[in-house]
Amino acid sequence: MTGVEVHLGLPTVGPAPDGGARPQSYRVEVGDGYALQVLDLGLACCAVEFVSAVAAFPDVLQPEDDDVHADSARPRVAVMVVSGTVTDKMAPAVRRAYDRLPEPRLVVSFGSCASSGGPYWDSYCVTKGIDQVVPVDLYVPGCPPRPEALVQALRALDRCAPR
Numbered sequence: 516m517t518g519v520e521v522h523l524g525l526p527t528v529g530p531a532p533d534g535g536a537r538p539q540s541y542r543v544e545v546g547d548g549y550a551l552q553v554l555d556l557g558l559a560c561c562a563v564e565f566v567s568a569v570a571a572f573p574d575v576l577q578p579e580d581d582d583v584h585a586d587s588a589r590p591r592v593a594v595m596v597v598s599g600t601v602t603d604k605m606a607p608a609v610r611r612a613y614d615r616l617p618e619p620r621l622v623v624s625f626g627s628c629a630s631s632g633g634p635y636w637d638s639y640c641v642t643k644g645i646d647q648v649v650p651v652d653l654y655v656p657g658c659p660p661r662p663e664a665l666v667q668a669l670r671a672l673d674r675c676a677p678r
């Protein structure tokens with residue numbers, strides 16, 4: 516399979532550029548300063564823990580509706596959570612997803628695979644960490660990390676300077 520471009524659901528604000536459905540994002544209030552617009556780039560089993568966090572902490576991760584939150588005075592920071600194994604074939608799509616994020620933007624590497632290749636670190640086709648592809652602001656260890664770890668990580672982003 517050479518020459519095949521992989522397209523992920525690209526994080527966007529507003530309608531998707533191709534007119535299709537855009538991925539669900541979640542709003543997380545942090546501190547008094549700004550709100551996070553969190554998008555999950557779920558690529559393997561760690562993504563299940565993202566879904567678990569949404570189910571277990573609905574008061575923290577609120578499904579975002581642009582119409583509902585458009586009047587919020589808080590500035591928004593886009594957060595891409597990469598959860599799961601990234602292959603070298605998939606890595607350019609991860610980069611494209613990052614490039615499409617509105618600024619300011621932050622990246623969370625969620626789980627061992629995203630951070631280092633995890634159990635598949637010695638596979639010929641697995642990327643040894645998404646920081647080879649995009650800048651990472653926060654790493655969450657674990658195989659998989661617990662849902663609580665995602666909530667802790669998002670709250671910790673309050674200390675990261677948005678860029």
Ligand code: SF4
Pocket residue numbers: 559560561562598599600626627628629633634657658659660
């Ligand atoms: S870190 Fe473990 S649970 Fe997460 S994607 Fe890799 S193998 Fe699956």
